[in-house]
Amino acid sequence: MAERVFMKGCEAIAEAGVRAGCRFFAGYPITPQNEIPEYFARRMPEVGGVFVQGESEVASVNMLYGAAATGTPAMSSSSSCGISLYSEGVSYCASARLPVVYVNVQRGGPGIGAIQPAQQDYLQATKASGNGGFRMIVLAPATVQECVDMVYEAFELAQRDNNPVLVLTDGVIGTMMEPVVLPPMKTDEDIKAMKAKFADKACTGHEPCKQHFCFPGSVGTGQEIANKEAEKMYATWDKDVRVEKYLTDDAEIIFAAYGISARISRAVVKQLRAEGIKAGMIRPITVSPFPYEAFSSLDFNQVKGILDVEMSIPAQMRWDIDHAVQGRCPINECRRSGGQLLTNDQVLEGARQLIKEVL
Amino acid sequence: MERNIMMAGFGGQGVMTMGKLLAEATCDATDLKVSFFPSYGAAMRGGTANCFVVISDDEIGAPVCYNVEDLIVMNGPSLHAFLKNVKPGGNLFINSTIVTDPIDRDDVNVISAPVTQMALDMGNDRALNVIMLGVYVGYTDAVPEEVIIKGIEHKFENKPKLIPPNVDAFKKGIEIGRAQKK
Numbered sequence: 311m312a313e314r315v316f317m318k319g320c321e322a323i324a325e326a327g328v329r330a331g332c333r334f335f336a337g338y339p340i341t342p343q344n345e346i347p348e349y350f351a352r353r354m355p356e357v358g359g360v361f362v363q364g365e366s367e368v369a370s371v372n373m374l375y376g377a378a379a380t381g382t383p384a385m386s387s388s389s390s391c392g393i394s395l396y397s398e399g400v401s402y403c404a405s406a407r408l409p410v411v412y413v414n415v416q417r418g419g420p421g422i423g424a425i426q427p428a429q430q431d432y433l434q435a436t437k438a439s440g441n442g443g444f445r446m447i448v449l450a451p452a453t454v455q456e457c458v459d460m461v462y463e464a465f466e467l468a469q470r471d472n473n474p475v476l477v478l479t480d481g482v483i484g485t486m487m488e489p490v491v492l493p494p495m496k497t498d499e500d501i502k503a504m505k506a507k508f509a510d511k512a513c514t515g516h517e518p519c520k521q522h523f524c525f526p527g528s529v530g531t532g533q534e535i536a537n538k539e540a541e542k543m544y545a546t547w548d549k550d551v552r553v554e555k556y557l558t559d560d561a562e563i564i565f566a567a568y569g570i571s572a573r574i575s576r577a578v579v580k581q582l583r584a585e586g587i588k589a590g591m592i593r594p595i596t597v598s599p600f601p602y603e604a605f606s607s608l609d610f611n612q613v614k615g616i617l618d619v620e621m622s623i624p625a626q627m628r629w630d631i632d633h634a635v636q637g638r639c640p641i642n643e644c645r646r647s648g649g650q651l652l653t654n655d656q657v658l659e660g661a662r663q664l665i666k667e668v669l
Numbered sequence: 670m671e672r673n674i675m676m677a678g679f680g681g682q683g684v685m686t687m688g689k690l691l692a693e694a695t696c697d698a699t700d701l702k703v704s705f706f707p708s709y710g711a712a713m714r715g716g717t718a719n720c721f722v723v724i725s726d727d728e729i730g731a732p733v734c735y736n737v738e739d740l741i742v743m744n745g746p747s748l749h750a751f752l753k754n755v756k757p758g759g760n761l762f763i764n765s766t767i768v769t770d771p772i773d774r775d776d777v778n779v780i781s782a783p784v785t786q787m788a789l790d791m792g793n794d795r796a797l798n799v800i801m802l803g804v805y806v807g808y809t810d811a812v813p814e815e816v817i818i819k820g821i822e823h824k825f826e827n828k829p830k831l832i833p834p835n836v837d838a839f840k841k842g843i844e845i846g847r848a849q850k851k
Contacts, residue, residue, distance in 0.1 A: 316696040316705075486732045487689065487705040489696040577730025654731050 314489040319454045319479065320345035322490050323413055324353065326461035327385045331496040331504055332411070333359035334377035334384040336370040338392065341425040342481035343415035346387040367392045371399030371412075378408040381505040381512035383465055387413035389481070390431055391422050393439075400474050401440025405536070409468035409508070411461065413477045415484035418649045426649025427481025429569060432626035435478045436598040443537075445544045448476045448598040450568040454488035456595075462493045467550070469504060471543050472511075478597060480621065482570045482651065553601035554593040557583065561590030562612060563664060566605070566631050566641075567619035568594045571652055575619050578657045587665065597627070605634035615668035616641045617660055623647035640668055670726055672811055673734040677719035677751055678743025678764070680709065683798030687741070688720035691802060694820025695724055695812050706732040719747065724811060739809060741801060742768055743784075752777075762805055764797065780808050782845045788838070796838035803842020808850055814843055 317325070324346045327335070335350040347363060354361040360377075364370030367388055377384040388396060393414045403410045416431050418424030435448050447467050449460040457479060464475040496504075505512070556576060558564060563582070565575040572593040582589040592604050605616075618628050618641055625643045635641060644660030646652045674691070678684040685707050692705035706721045721737075723729045740755045741762040742748045748768050755761055757776040766785035782804045788797040799821070806814055818836055825831040 314696060316693040316703075482706070482732065485707060487692060488729075488732075489703065573729070574731045576728065580727075651733050652731070653733065653735055655736060 312491045314491050316487055317454060317490050318345055318487045319457050319484040320415065321349045322454050322458045322492075323387070323461050323477070323479075323484070324349035325492060326458040327411070327465075328353050328357055328359070329493050329495045330462045330465040331383040331501045332385040332465065333357070333501060334362075334374070334382045335359070335386060336362040336364050336373035336377070336384075337386050337388060338364050338367045338370050340367075340389045340392040342417055342427065342484050343387050343389045343413070345484075346413065346415070367395035368399065371396040372402075374410050374412070375399050375403050375406070375408065378403060378410045379406065379513045381508035383409075383469075383501065383504055385411045385413075385461075385465075387415065389415045390417045390419050390428070393431065393434070397440040399440075401442050401444060403474050404440065404444035404446070404540070405442065407472040407511075407536075407540070408474070409465075409472050410474045411464040411468050411477070412474065413461070413479065416478070416480040418647070424649035425481075427485070427570065427621065427651060428647060428649060429480055429571065429621040429626075430647065431478070432597065432620070432622060433629065435476055436600065436630070439474075439476065444473075444540065446474050446476050446598060447471075447547065447550060447596060448478050450478045450595060450597045451483060452569050452572045452593065454483065454486065455490045457483060458490050458492060469507065472508075473540075473543065478569070480570050547599045550596060551599045551601050551603070552595035553604045554591075554595055555604060556591040556593065558590035558592060558608075560588050560612070562588040562614045562669060563590070563661065564608065564613055564616045565589065565591040565619055565657075565661070566616055566627065567591065568597055568627065571619040571621055571657075574652050574654055574657050575617075577654050578661055581654075581658065582661060587669075589661065594627070594630075597630075600630045602630070602634040605631055606636070608635075608639075610638040613639055615639055615664045617644055617664050618642070619644045619652065619657055619660070621646050621650075621652055640664075642667070671729070672724045672739065673737040674722045674724070674739040674741070674805075674811070675719060675734070675737045675751060675754060676722070676741040676743070677717075677747035679746075680716040680718045682718070682743045683795060684718045684743060685709070685720050687798035687802050688722050690799075690817065690820050690824060691805075691812070692722045692724075694816045694823075697823065698816040698819050699812065701726055701812075702729050704729050704732040708733070717746070719751070739805070739811075741805060743797070743801065744768065745770060748772070760809065762801065762808070764801065778851070780804060780846065780849045782842065784842070787841060791834070791838060791841075793834050793838065796835060799835050799838040800842040800845075803839040803844075804846040805842075807843035807846020809846075814839075
């Protein structure tokens with residue numbers, strides 16, 4: 311086995327980006343993701359990449375747009391209110407079909423929110439990260455190792471679809487340290503090959519007659535054609551749906567949680583199982599496309615209740631669970647917000663309440 | 670078996686370094702699962718600083734826990750803020766140089782060491798955290814002491830001069846921890 315190293319979530323995200331071939335990063339400081347740009351600032355010169363601290367989020371995301379238009383593997387990161395400022399730029403990237411990767415290390419909200427961790431951006435991330443109805447694959451890691459694996463994979467997915475990919479994490483996972491095994495470093499040849507695949511679209515300059523345009527959409531009736539093309543691409547994502555079903559086979563109580571809330575829920579499921587309670591968990595790994603099937607195909611003669619666990623008030627993933635469950639069993643919520651962290655004890659208390667009501 | 674450890678003090682006492690040293694050394698030298706989570710106020714020096722380390726042979730759920738097996742307090746305010754978070758039968762480690770208030774719980778094991786004074790006596794006032802880590806490991810055997818010594822060597826590999834005094838400080842702590850073992 312490869313050697314494990316002890317890394318902070320944000321630094322692991324940045325190193326995974328470098329190893330995935332990222333050679334352009336632009337960003338603007340905001341807690342709790344500052345270690346991502348800080349790491350890139352130090353690391354990019356070592357690999358011949360470019361780091362820019364933009365004068366704002368708006369400038370940074372537009373530099374990301376520009377860098378991706380040249381075919382350079384590019385990435386950015388921000389947090390919650392900063393991500394709101396990315397909306398326009400990401401929408402333009404989606405419109406121009408550019409393979410950018412960005413990371414949201416969620417903090418409190420709405421507005422400037424709290425600098426502490428939260429999961430308050432679920433609906434924004436999964437449904438409308440900008441105007442125009444574009445869609446993205448959104449990956450939700452629950453461990454520092456998954457941050458590494460998903461950022462690495464995000465570059466592959468973005469380049470496969472020529473579409474933005476978002477990694478949606480939070481201030482707990484971004485700030486905590488855990489052992490990770492890092493993926494192999496993409497070689498200069500690998501990166502050259504990535505750029506070559508994009509060469510027929512890339513804006514590589516005026517000489518020698520190799521100018522291309524990455525239009526944000528197309529003018530006139532072309533827009534509808536572009537949207538239909540994008541829709542065809544979204545329709546291929548059934549294969550990309552990823553979900554973890556933990557001890558669900560005989561479960562009567564199902565926890566529904568992603569990211570940090572899922573790792574806490576898992577510990578509580580274990581505790582309840584030790585008491586003889588048939589608990590299980592469904593963890594969306596891709597929150598977009600959402601694993602509706604995992605919920606809609608549950609045997610509701612067996613499942614008596616669902617506990618939606620989120621660090622968000624009001625609950626947001628609840629919308630997707632409702633959509634799949636269609637009222638076939640009660641759904642309770644266990645939530646914290648405003649920088650208050652969920653703990654094992656609170657989730658356990660939420661579970662006991664549900665058990666009292668339905669079992 | 671999962672072990673939740675909370676360490677608290679004020680900025681400048683090396684609380685984060687103490688937690689990170691324990692966690693990173695555990696990562697490097699064992700197969701155990703381990704997490705470290707820092708929590709601090711806006712001020713660097715003099716502000717509140719606490720961190721959480723979880724060591725487990727199974728997957729770790731929450732990296733933050735307010736119901737811990739072990740609490741290390743490096744200053745008075747931390748004692749008052751977090752004493753309630755120790756499980757009955759848990760361990761409370763105090764820096765007795767400056768934590769002098771009575772401990773109004775009789776269901777926890779109190780292990781005290783004057784680590785601020787000891788560090789001053791050793792002529793290395795910054796080593797109080799390493800001494801306390803020694804006390805902790807000596808008392809709990811949460812990880813083998815060699816694991817931390819390797820961690821110290823790794824941490825100071827670019828400043829090798831600092832390895833012997835820190836290893837000494839750690840060993841002094843180990844002795845105190847062992848001596849208070851029941």
